[in-house]
Amino acid sequence: MKEIRLHGIGGLGTVKAGEMLVHAAVSSGKYGNSTPFFGFERQGAPVTSFVRLGDEKIRAKNQVYNPDCTLILDPSLLVSAPVFEGLAEDSYVILNTRAEDPTDVIKDPNVKCLAWLDATSIAVEMLGRPITNTIMLGAFLKATGWVDKEALEAIIEQFFGAKNVEAFRRGYDEVKIHEFR
């Protein structure tokens, strides 16, 4: 089983990103669950979504404390949310950042892989709004390969249309990946 924690802010589609991963897993015959955790629902407030993916039925219906992967959908979250807390051994960090080389933000020796891209600029360019969720899913999938690509693209199309499948593919193609080991 893989545990994923998504960090976003209200309006970025963080919860939907988690749900789409579960849809992709289930449509490939696997299992998953996605539990959103928000305070008071409003745009701009921090949102966390907890996702579990696995080959068998998943019983736990609670929050994720030791994620195998953390997705950070907005650069501001690096300072406003505990995005690196509790990372599991050999974990992945998927980061939306304008930085050319952000590898120095990773201090935790548990991190195996950092994947990053400027998802906000791509989103503004392609979608006209800084909604980064589908682009970040592209980056996530390229780095981890944890769900079936075609299944995820089909779900993205169903949720948000063809334009977002393009955005997903740009995330997939443009993400930079650094392996710490």
Place this chain on the structure above:
Amino acid sequence: MSKVQVMNGNMAAAIGAAMCRPDIIAAYPITPQTPIVEYLADFVIDGKLDASVSEVESELSAMSVVTGASLAGSRVFTASASQGLSLMYEPYFRASTLRLPVVMAVANREMISPQTLWGGPQDTLSVRDAGWLQIYCEDNQEILDTMIMAFRLAEDKNVLLPINVCFDGFYLSHMAERVEIPEQEDVDAFVPKYVPEHIKLDPKKPMAVDPLTNGYLLAEYRLKHMMAQQNALKLIDEIDEEYEKKFGRSYGGAIEEYKCEDADYIIVTMGSMTGVAKDRVDAARAAGKKVGLVKVRIVRPFPGDKIANALKNCKAFGVVDRNVSFGWNTGIIYEEVCAAMFRNNLLIPNVPFIAGLGGEDVTGEHFDYAIDTVIAQEGNADKHYTVWLNREDKGI
């Protein structure tokens, strides 16, 4: 062939209710229940459900509408939570004492004050003595399946009582996972059309409802109502078995026993926390600790004898409550389990736990601690103080 779909708990409740073909739906929005009624309204607009959705201005009206509709012979459905449920209290009590099989989903939400909107069954547990049946679910599949079983149970001629199908707000209501949807024709066969015989508003055959009634007659009403509750206790197991034969899924009926057969120590849970607890029971077993779990599904009627039977051979047990019983200084289920044990002449060392109030997460570490605390209580006849399980970085 059943269909597989990813859905949240509210959708599971809505689909389960819709498949039972209610005639009348009335509900007022309140977080985290609101989507249930929105989904049902969509089903009606899309032509997938032939029901009348009544827009109401409050929960008091919602319960009054479904009460009246049920009296007129309709199959009815409503949903609420927390303060919404509180506002229904007067017609809520009447629905049960009039023996109306109203089905109500509750996305459990903690009670005010201070203001909170997160999960916890304090709302429904606080009205557990209002005569309704109450079932609590662990995951979204169980919500959908229980909704179907709930109509059968509520409308059975030996029961005829309203029922709450309860599930933790957010942890289930907003959690998305894989759910199998049964075939409509199978559900139709499992939940036949509701034909009331005991009470029905009909202008051609006038009938007085709620006349002023003397105590000796009211006592007969109460006696029969209590017997109906006991009938439901037997029936829930039978319906669960029948459901398994038809749909391939069983929940154990009134309670689920998990690895209890040879368990020296047993943890009692309810609702969405149970999955994590089962994972930790497995971990404890792997570490050589003989631990089991009892999940309480039905709270009204309370399956006291079944729980006592499941616990009778253990050396110590603990009850983890996501609620409080003011005045007892413990959780509500703990007190009910203790009453069941005493009535079955069983005095076994035990520990009351309170966890996850106001939607706080109940974690694997909490259960590890609870399991070890219960094990340490073996052989100790002294009362154990109530243990509040909190995260180390938070809490009191």
